[in-house]
Amino acid sequence: MKFVIILILAINTIFSGANNNSNTATIDEVHTHEAPHGGVLIELGDHFGLMELLHDPNKGSLQAWFLDGCAENYVRLVKQKIKLVIHGRFLNKSVKQTVSFELLPKANPLTGETNRSTSQYQLIHEQLKGVSRLKGMILNVKYKSHDFKNLTFDTKLVD
Numbered sequence: 001m002k003f004v005i006i007l008i009l010a011i012n013t014i015f016s017g018a019n020n021n022s023n024t025a026t027i028d029e030v031h032t033h034e035a036p037h038g039g040v041l042i043e044l045g046d047h048f049g050l051m052e053l054l055h056d057p058n059k060g061s062l063q064a065w066f067l068d069g070c071a072e073n074y075v076r077l078v079k080q081k082i083k084l085v086i087h088g089r090f091l092n093k094s095v096k097q098t099v100s101f102e103l104l105p106k107a108n109p110l111t112g113e114t115n116r117s118t119s120q121y122q123l124i125h126e127q128l129k130g131v132s133r134l135k136g137m138i139l140n141v142k143y144k145s146h147d148f149k150n151l152t153f154d155t156k157l158v159d
Ligand SMILES: [Zn+2]
Pocket: 031, 032, 033, 047, 069, 070
């Protein structure tokens, strides 16, 4: 009789242990990041920073916002030109080669951001008008004094 009771206790311990493990695993998997403007997010390091890219074919614009590692706060960059290339076949007047562009700092009176210190960058060009998707590469961006190079992007949203 004594042996049976010990066995039951042992089985209970094993089962409750297994339950605890699966609960922790579920909580870890839920963590996701949401782009504040509905664009695509590009990772800058591992949970170090994020860049959101949003293409508007009507305006021919490509907007970029810089955020912290979990997309919770905006991060202002020191003034810079962000060089990028876009595959020519995605442009309005399609070409075979990649084409170079630049994202420039954008001031925002609402947030007090200026051309010298802002989290928002922008490119407006005829070649970005009337096309549904842009694929290319950010060549260099300085974020919190780290240099990030050759970041591929695709503005097509996967849902
Ligand atoms: Zn996160």
